[in-house]
Amino acid sequence: MTLVDRLRAALGEGSLLEGSAFGPRHVSDMSGTGKARPQFIVRPRNTSEVSTALRLCNEYGATVTVQGGMTGLAGGANPQPGDLVLSLELLRGVENVDVASATMAVSAGTPLETCQAAAAEKGLFLALDLGSRGSCQIGGNLATNAGGIRVIRYGMAREQVLGLEVVLADGTIISSMNRMLKNNAGYDLKQLFIGSEGTLGVITRAVLRLHPPPGPITTMLCAVSSYAKVVTLLRHAQEGLVTLLAFEAMWADYFNFNANALKLGFFAESHPFNVILESTANADTIESFLGQCLDEGLIADALIARSQTQAREIWSVREGYPIENLPNLLNFDVSLPIGLIGEYAEVCTTALRARWPEAHVSFYGHVGDSNVHICVSTFFGAGESIHDVDDIVYSVLGSYGGSISAEHGIGALKRPYLHLSRSAEELALMRSLKQALDPRGILNPGKVI
Numbered sequence: 235m236t237l238v239d240r241l242r243a244a245l246g247e248g249s250l251l252e253g254s255a256f257g258p259r260h261v262s263d264m265s266g267t268g269k270a271r272p273q274f275i276v277r278p279r280n281t282s283e284v285s286t287a288l289r290l291c292n293e294y295g296a297t298v299t300v301q302g303g304m305t306g307l308a309g310g311a312n313p314q315p316g317d318l319v320l321s322l323e324l325l326r327g328v329e330n331v332d333v334a335s336a337t338m339a340v341s342a343g344t345p346l347e348t349c350q351a352a353a354a355e356k357g358l359f360l361a362l363d364l365g366s367r368g369s370c371q372i373g374g375n376l377a378t379n380a381g382g383i384r385v386i387r388y389g390m391a392r393e394q395v396l397g398l399e400v401v402l403a404d405g406t407i408i409s410s411m412n413r414m415l416k417n418n419a420g421y422d423l424k425q426l427f428i429g430s431e432g433t434l435g436v437i438t439r440a441v442l443r444l445h446p447p448p449g450p451i452t453t454m455l456c457a458v459s460s461y462a463k464v465v466t467l468l469r470h471a472q473e474g475l476v477t478l479l480a481f482e483a484m485w486a487d488y489f490n491f492n493a494n495a496l497k498l499g500f501f502a503e504s505h506p507f508n509v510i511l512e513s514t515a516n517a518d519t520i521e522s523f524l525g526q527c528l529d530e531g532l533i534a535d536a537l538i539a540r541s542q543t544q545a546r547e548i549w550s551v552r553e554g555y556p557i558e559n560l561p562n563l564l565n566f567d568v569s570l571p572i573g574l575i576g577e578y579a580e581v582c583t584t585a586l587r588a589r590w591p592e593a594h595v596s597f598y599g600h601v602g603d604s605n606v607h608i609c610v611s612t613f614f615g616a617g618e619s620i621h622d623v624d625d626i627v628y629s630v631l632g633s634y635g636g637s638i639s640a641e642h643g644i645g646a647l648k649r650p651y652l653h654l655s656r657s658a659e660e661l662a663l664m665r666s667l668k669q670a671l672d673p674r675g676i677l678n679p680g681k682v683i
């Protein structure tokens with residue numbers, strides 16, 4: 235019997251999609267780099283079916299690409315030629331929200347936004363939040379250890395997890411659905427799988443930690459004249475604004491490009507940096523904080539969003555959809571010590587423009603979390619490719635001790651560069667873990683390591 239026949243017999247007809255039964259959505263994540271159509275798609279409805287599917291795939295030595303919401307930006311969910319796809323899209327639903335312990339149990343295929351809404355319905359707050367919230371799934375968020383806009387206050391996805399259920403490559407179910415904040419009984423196994431991008435196991439369920447809602451949030455936009463002042467503003471805001479919920483910096487080229495395209499104007503003149511801050515501090519505290527920053531010359535101008543619409547307008551510049559239309563746009567997601575980001579941006583821009591004088595190069599990101607994104611758009615000459623841009627961005631980064639992935643993961647796209655951010659000993663240990671948990675190498679081959 236073929237693998238397809240065995241899977242169909244074990245899981246039922248509706249669990250398998252073949253031929254024209256599935257569209258291009260399963261070919262590429264949001265990086266747009268996937269090219270190979272998978273052989274077929276398996277869509278388990280519960281943990282037991284995931285276990286059965288993997289046990290059979292392992293028996294046949296069939297390679298499996300794990301797919302969540304397909305919003306990843308590192309090519310991690312893109313099938314390679316010959317792979318079959320295991321999609322979590324039918325394994326969805328909020329199992330419960332436990333108000334007493336401030337936790338929720340969810341299935342891996344549940345969209346992030348559904349989880350946020352279920353927590354809010356019970357008067358609680360799920361702190362994980364990303365622009366892709368409507369499409370990305372909790373399983374994908376945990377597999378990538380997603381960051382997002384609330385990391386500065388609540389930490390990354392990893393910090394929101396108390397329990398996890400995972401199926402190993404051979405079908406073994408590891409159910410660690412812990413609901414306690416404290417549990418030091420042996421190794422914290424869930425951490426192995428969070429951020430492993432589907433290479434060590436398939437996440438099927440999770441217990442997430444919830445918080446009291448932060449209360450009314452005020453959005454501010456500050457104009458700043460230098461990167462050194464951006465860093466000082468961050469420190470002042472962490473001290474003076476009680477709860478700082480977001481700190482997002484945009485370099486002038488990024489801010490002006492998007493604001494102009496969106497026909498939005500906030501200040502009378504252009505400034506080298508624009509920073510979005512969000513806080514739950516009261517109106518008086520915010521007014522006096524901004525007043526003091528203006529008096530000290532730390533900020534050149536400031537605006538407090540007076541409505542949800544104005545707050546949305548400010549965030550729409552940060553989300554930067556217009557810039558996506560630049561030709562051959564490449565997006566990078568790097569991290570380096572906060573104090574060095576300004577200098578890195580200058581050196582990197584100079585190096586890129588030395589090669590492509592007309593290139594668009596701009597920077598923005600979660601600077602409060604030591605994370606900056608880089609947009610590069612250029613035309614390539616004969617014999618040139620995107621790898622020439624990668625080489626420049628990452629070699630400059632290496633000289634500053636930065637990481638090639640802050641939050642999007644390594645996936646397939648950054649795999650050739652992982653050695654720039656990890657030592658030979660770290661890579662060897664990663665390979666040992668992979669070998670121990672997936673000896674036949676069936677899970678997400680060609681990804682991460």
Ligand SMILES: Cc1cc2nc3c(=O)[nH]c(=O)nc-3n(C[C@H](O)[C@H](O)[C@H](O)COP(=O)(O)OP(=O)(O)OC[C@H]3O[C@@H](n4cnc5c(N)ncnc54)[C@H](O)[C@@H]3O)c2cc1C
Pocket residue numbers: 263264299300301302303304305306307309310311322342343363364365366369370371372373374375376377378379380381382383431432433435436437438641642645678681
């Ligand atoms: C508009 C937009 C904004 C974004 N903003 C952010 C941001 O602020 N911060 C950030 O970190 N990312 C951001 N992203 C990237 C992306 O949304 C995240 O990486 C997200 O966590 C991916 O979730 P997903 O369900 O779409 O996973 P997919 O793209 O389907 O998969 C991502 C990786 O996880 C693996 N995987 C998926 N599900 C499972 C599972 N159940 N078990 C094991 N492995 C699995 C896949 O094999 C793949 O390697 C953004 C993307 C977009 C399009």
